[in-house]
Amino acid sequence: MSAWKIVVLDGDTLPDRPFALDFEHELVWHGRSETAEVAERIRDADAVVTNKVVVNADAIAGAPRLKLIAVTATGVNNVDTAAAAQAGVAVCNVRAYGNESVAEHAFMLMIALMRNLPAYQRDIRAGLWQKSPFFCSFGAPMRDLNGKTLVIFGRGGIGETLAAYARAFHMKVVFGEHKGAAQVREGYVAFEEALRLADALSLHCPLTEQTAGMIGAAELAQMKPDAVLINCGRGGLVDEAALLDALENGRIGGAGLDVLSVEPPRNGHPLLDADLPNLIITPHMAWGSTEAVNRLFDIVLANINAFAAGKPQNIVG
Known part of the structure; x- marks a missing residue:
């Protein structure tokens, strides 16, 4: 397959580890993003990685190449999952890591x-x-x-x-x-x-x-x-x-x-x-033990690799 463009919207919430994937790709890394910036940042993306940054219906509609939204958390309330489904975009999450x-x-x-x-x-x-x-x-x-x-x-x-x-x-x-x-x-x-x-x-x-x-x-x-x-x-x-x-x-x-x-x-x-x-x-950090954060990161990479290989996992909906 041709190289995917993968856009990370709030990478500063992830551990400082290489974003290693098994297929050819271009990685665009944003430490943080505001909602108003999302549509422009993902317009030519094949995959989007987000923790809490909102990916709404307008942003999804403006990204015709988008195939996957990989949420680096269990909850997906920051993604318009109905709009994603209508556009044929898969949404995956991370389960049981914490x-x-x-x-x-x-x-x-x-x-x-x-x-x-x-x-x-x-x-x-x-x-x-x-x-x-x-x-x-x-x-x-x-x-x-x-x-x-x-x-x-x-x-x-x-x-x-x-x-x-x-x-x-x-x-x-x-x-x-x-x-x-x-x-x-x-x-x-x-x-x-x-x-x-x-x-x-x-x-x-x-x-x-x-x-x-x-x-x-x-x-x-x-x-x-x-x-x-x-x-x-x-x-x-x-x-x-x-x-x-x-x-x-x-x-x-x-x-x-x-x-x-x-x-x-x-x-x-x-x-x-x-x-x-x-x-x-405490400041919403119960999930963030060293072990849990690394487990989460491993699952995020596995989710993206599996989807690109035609074997999607942890798909929501």
Whole structure:
């Protein structure tokens, strides 16, 4: 086949490794791209590689040679997949590369909040231990994971991996059914019942019209007042204003978030401004262990090579 032109739109999100492919190609590398730049950058591309840069219908329509959009992530909500399908353009993604990385991060957030680690770090900085009349200094309550109930929404690779970690700590694991589901599947617990059972609740589901805002004021009110909420999925799964209100007023025990509804939060964010000892926020990096990032890169290259060889894999839709 003739040489393909492959355009990478946000290469700075990938590891610093050679973009080695098995066929003749021209590689055009952009460290980052704005949406307004995409159409011009891909107009004569055969394949496009994107992590979070939006590839919309207009950009696809203006790229008559385009054959493949390789997304360097699992979620493909930044690509107009309907327009791609109509134009005969395949879309592939990367699956299961970060199960361990994200599950370990969620578990870290959960155990840190159950042990109230941020509160004790605050106390140390305030000199409370230094002033204690005893060898120890107690403040916020600490709880064991042993015997507690972890509710997980999302039963993919990450959810199942997290469940295995939790069971190793002798937690009871419950998978919650979809909100508003007409029937409860075998092995799941009804949405509202799951909320009430949770000592810890972890979100690992995609952001869709059905899941947007799935945890809001009404749902937080049904949870135990000392329960902790973990979100390593997407920021839009949670009503952030309702969560902040619940944290500030003691209606939930704590929250650990790796995602926000707007990323990056260039104009600030109320949760980032909140000085709360029971809130941990990390900058959407749960997926990014060294092992996971290299695994992702390997799969991206394999996806492109397989497609060019006429053996497509990890095709979406």
